[in-house]
Amino acid sequence: MCQSHSKPNRRDFLRLSLGISLVPMGLLGFSRLSFASNIAELEGVVTINRKPVTTESIVSIGDRIETKANSRIVFTINKDAYRLGPYSKMTVKANKAGTEVFLNLLSGSMLGVFSKGNKRIHTHSATIGIRGTGVFLEVKHESTYFCTCFGETELNSIVSEPNAKDATHQEIISSKHHSSRMITHAPVPEVSGSDMHGHTDAEIRQLAGLINLPLPSTFL
Structure with missing residues (x-):
């Protein structure tokens, strides 16, 4: 998911989509973000090679992708x-x-x-x-x-x-x-x-x- 200075938890997860807004669930306010990569959609806690996915992340050959509860990712390679x-x-x-x-x-x-x-x-x-x-x-x-x-x-x-x-x-x-x-x-x-x-x-x-x-x- 999108990185922040606080550690994400399972109740306050974010839903990200290519070219649309970032919508926090249970948080006040939101920022407009889009992916500059091959990720089209992201929800919840997702990691690539054990590192949290951000708007700059790219999924590549050789990667290990993991999702947690209430999480999903849509991407292209x-x-x-x-x-x-x-x-x-x-x-x-x-x-x-x-x-x-x-x-x-x-x-x-x-x-x-x-x-x-x-x-x-x-x-x-x-x-x-x-x-x-x-x-x-x-x-x-x-x-x-x-x-x-x-x-x-x-x-x-x-x-x-x-x-x-x-x-x-x-x-x-x-x-x-x-x-x-x-x-x-x-x-x-x-x-x-x-x-x-x-x-x-x-x-x-x-x-x-x-x-x-x-x-x-x-x-x-």
Whole structure:
């Protein structure tokens, strides 16, 4: 969140948006601020590499982004747009050539709209290959919820049981308007269909607008 001389607390959090005012909750007065970076929206307590986000912060490849309670952040990196919900931890990395991006979602939720290019998401129980796709993930203690909002993804479960490596679940998922899976966190993860939850078409349209990415007609 925006730095000040006093330490922020969970009750008095700030909501920041690109190009609009800073609105304190439970505080008197406010300042007009805007982001000079790739952060489009910020609410609550958010850190990049354990440092509080300010209006000058930039999210880059190699960073670790964390959100606290009642907090979220919307940002872009290159031609991809992200939205992290409360209690989220995610790292963004790339190979040396910069031709493939690796996302590690440790906890919480991430909605992403991605342009063309190789990206791979890693969670406790699965790796997901994406390209020119919209996806939503929510990592909880016992399971990971995954939705292919549009486009095509490649889902591979992570089997940690030494004698069950052939039990890996592999699936190509194509979707025009949300196809969801629930993946258990177990030595041999179980993958099942699930109802859509935790994200909206409006949020996807917002992210797509940030990177000028055309959406399927099902979202218009």
